[in-house]
Amino acid sequence: MHKIATYLDQDHRRCDDQYSMAESDVILRNWEAASDHFGTFLSMxxxxxxxxxxxxxxxxxxxxxxxxxxxxxxxAEHRQMRAMLLEMKIAIDRHDCEAFFGQGDMLRILMRQHSLKEEGILYPQADFVLAKQADAVVASMENIDHAEEAGAWSAA
Structure with missing residues (x-):
């Protein structure tokens, strides 16, 4: 069973879907929605x-x-992506479509290569090497989600 890979693959898809909404808003120059959707994407x-x-x-x-x-x-690739995402957030704040997509194009390439390595090599390796811990690993990752949700409720 591929519990870790399945869990994280699904997480990738949810992030991709949220990013697509923000990207569509930028194309339409709907900056308020772009900021909201991109902020949600960043959190995810x-x-x-x-x-x-x-x-x-x-x-x-x-x-x-x-x-x-x-x-x-x-x-190392995560650090690169964080830097690109910061530039993209700044571009949205400045209503700069060109800067957003300049970074976005590079980010897409990096994320695609990164995801291929994770989904094709790292996650299957994790499922194999951590097979006896898979339930605990997934539960721990879900606890990060729940802790985030609890923080959001307490901050409201």
């Missing part, structure tokens, strides 16, 4: 990165016996 995407960096990667590194495996590359 950063939570996804937290699931990987705080839960999956440390367990995978431990199981593989080192901290220099495939997760090093994934973390």
């Amino acid at each position: 995407f950063y939570r996804h990165l937290d699931k990987e960096e705080r839960i999956l990667f440390p367990r995978l590194d431990h199981a593989l016996g080192n901290g220099y495996g495939p997760t090093v590359v994934m973390r």
